[in-house]
Amino acid sequence: MNEDELNGNLGMGSSDFDQNKFHQVTVSDPHARSSSAFTVPRRYVDLKFLNAGAQGTVVSAKDTLTGQKVAIKKMQQPFVMTMSAKRAYREFVLLTSIQHPNIIRLLNAFTPQTDVANFREVYLVMELMSHNLHEVISRLRLDHRTLSFFVYQMLCAIRHLHQSGIIHRDLKPSNIVVNDECVLKVLDFGLARKQTVDTAMRMSDYVVTRYYRAPEVILGMGYSEKVDIWSVGCIFAEMIKHQVLFPGRDRIDQWTSITKVLGAPSDSFINRLGQSAALYVRTQPQYPGQSVEEIIPDGDFLANTENSGANLTAAAARDLLAHMLTIDPNDRYSVEAALNHPYVKLWFKEDEVNALPSENRYRAEYDRDDKQLSEWKALIFNEVMQYQNTHDIFQGTG
Template structure:
């Protein structure tokens, strides 16, 4: 391959797949180290010799192989250049080493570097109320900005949220984001199953409240250190949800397509489990209870209770969640 001027090639080993990945990047980026890999690309950290900052570089995974992957790559690029918010990852640069349209195959995105993703934090640390509240508040601020611009993220999960040592949080990976429209159903939705809202699973038209459901699942995971609804497949995902939160009432079931309604009614009937069983006292740090600022396990459960409503008509909006006492303290 004839490299364009001021580009060099660096091979990075993906420790998960055990394969070498070649990055063809400007010479300003050095000291590449593997960070993570996802459905849409592999990410490394690097040092930028021009700005002297550490950055994250994402090599898009075969962005033009399929029409769907090309759309995702385009969508992520457009949103990253559009969204400007302190809790949304910042795009610093974008480039391709290809020099003609006929050879155009590789796209790289350079973003600000954050130390950890939330998945790592959840499984390494027990979080106090102040930290839980602050992380949820920042997530909601990012989502509110996205919703105000008419977009739904649709794939919020711990691995799509990054944090640094100062607990500053940023949301990333916008390849599955969509503009709100009048008919959004499951066929148009491919977000991660564990964080997928009931209305999506059951094929109902859905709204931006699917993102609130995801944040509720993430909050429960931050408290319990385990996935709240670890469904093995889409049907088991619904079973997990309904067995914990209850079988929905007729008002909700009657909104389903006939085949969906028959399916839901054919399953065993479940009553709601108490939230002190869903997120037990033992999973909180009692010494961090702060009733004066509403940073208590009772308030955390109340926020969860309202974000994890099966019926989206009853579920909190992002404004409701930001005005809840458990998160409102962070906005003062």
């Protein structure tokens, strides 16, 4: 049984889409031993499974009109629950809005359905990159230049998002892709949120994969764009150590994992917590924490790749990391401070760091709206139709 049968889409057959414009290809997932039907414009051929996750299935394909290889993501059951529909809406709007060299570029978007009643599939066509960062970390020891360049590009991406009024909120190695030229791009905006002056807003439990979750998120504080800096710091450490720095089985264990490494937080931080969170933190073991040299010893780096003239040294890397992985967000580096740190500043390019903000069409009030599932479905359908009406999805390059 394939994904479409499981989702109750039996019997739709050839009448469900225009066969003059679309064709249907069944793609098998060799790991899960399942399959998924991709209904795509005929310009896309040679579909091959790449990966699958909670948010969708991704295949590679050849675009016969441009000659380039692309990635096509089929959003995973976007209208089954309100939460998944809201996430699909966020991702679609932001991918069609945000443009930066270090953010994945949308090449095309479509649905084979022509009315909202039958609407059930959304496809996103994006640049095809060689690997995600998780794969790179698991296979390679990175030299200082590559570590520095990857961190710089992550920082450029989140600075652009922040300048465009967006906090990513779910940065992790599997949401970052690279190519063979070490160009890095951030993707997956399903949890991104528009920045707000309402610092009392709280993140849901679903925000940010646990290992990369900032202390203020774990403890239910208000949050700012500095949650993304914490995540970059965690990823940076993982690139060096080849293991997760703060592994936690659950929220409580995650907090314990952080304090065992970094030590107990300051009174200033604890005093800003809610009453129950503050009481919890004060009753936990008061770990002294480790020095940054103990956390990231010299042996974790490739010593023969140091270049003191370019500030590509273990000491410089540890200094940047220590300023990113600071429990109190008030003391944590801003993205601007991180970009000006000697370890990454050698890559500084004005058009990358200070690119003009992208148009931000995402409406922040939707994060707080109590919309029905049918309303989210209609919103996404209208967005896809608007895109298709303004892009020649069958003949042009999008």
